[in-house]
Amino acid sequence: MIQRTIASVLMAFVLFWLSLGFANAQVASQKASGNYSYRMLFEQAQQALKKSNYVEARTLLESLINTHPDSDYVPLAKLSIADSWYSQHAFKRAELEYRDFITFFPDRPEVAEAQSRINSIDKFTR
Numbered sequence: 001m002i003q004r005t006i007a008s009v010l011m012a013f014v015l016f017w018l019s020l021g022f023a024n025a026q027v028a029s030q031k032a033s034g035n036y037s038y039r040m041l042f043e044q045a046q047q048a049l050k051k052s053n054y055v056e057a058r059t060l061l062e063s064l065i066n067t068h069p070d071s072d073y074v075p076l077a078k079l080s081i082a083d084s085w086y087s088q089h090a091f092k093r094a095e096l097e098y099r100d101f102i103t104f105f106p107d108r109p110e111v112a113e114a115q116s117r118i119n120s121i122d123k124f125t126r
Contacts, residue, residue, distance in 0.1 A: 038068040042077060054084040075105045079114065091121045 041064040048057035061077040061084075068074070082097030098114040098121075105111065 038064050038071045038073050041068075042073045042080075045077070045080060049080065049084060049087075052087070054088050057084050075101070075108050075110070078104070079110055082114065082117070086117055086121070091124055095121045 041060050045057045045060035045064070048054075048060060058081055061081050064071065064077050065074055078097065078101045082094050082101055085091075085094035085097055095118055098118050101108075101114050102111050
């Protein structure tokens with residue numbers, strides 16, 4: 001009787017530890033798929049931009065920004081939104097987006113390019 005109780009307790013203990021390992025594997029898998037989803041959104045948006053589907057691209061990029069605000073892709077998404085407006089010759093909207101990018105991400109290497117675009121917009125709108 002005691003041996004069965006000990007065996008049952010040991011079996012419960014082993015099952016408990018196995019279930020913890022499985023739960024951790026599921027969490028890791030979900031984190032990895034989350035990483036994949038914002039990368040996938042960004043890549044889909046870039047494809048839409050290449051096809052001049054600006055509205056679709058901006059929708060995907062805004063979705064990325066709203067659903068994954070801590071992603072490393074957020075600065076690139078903000079810049080891509082500005083670029084999409086620039087490509088459509090919506091210069092005032094593009095300028096606002098570039099200025100927003102510079103304000104929120106002042107240490108990014110792309111700031112020089114954003115400032116250059118703002119300067120070129122100033123030339124277009126004079």
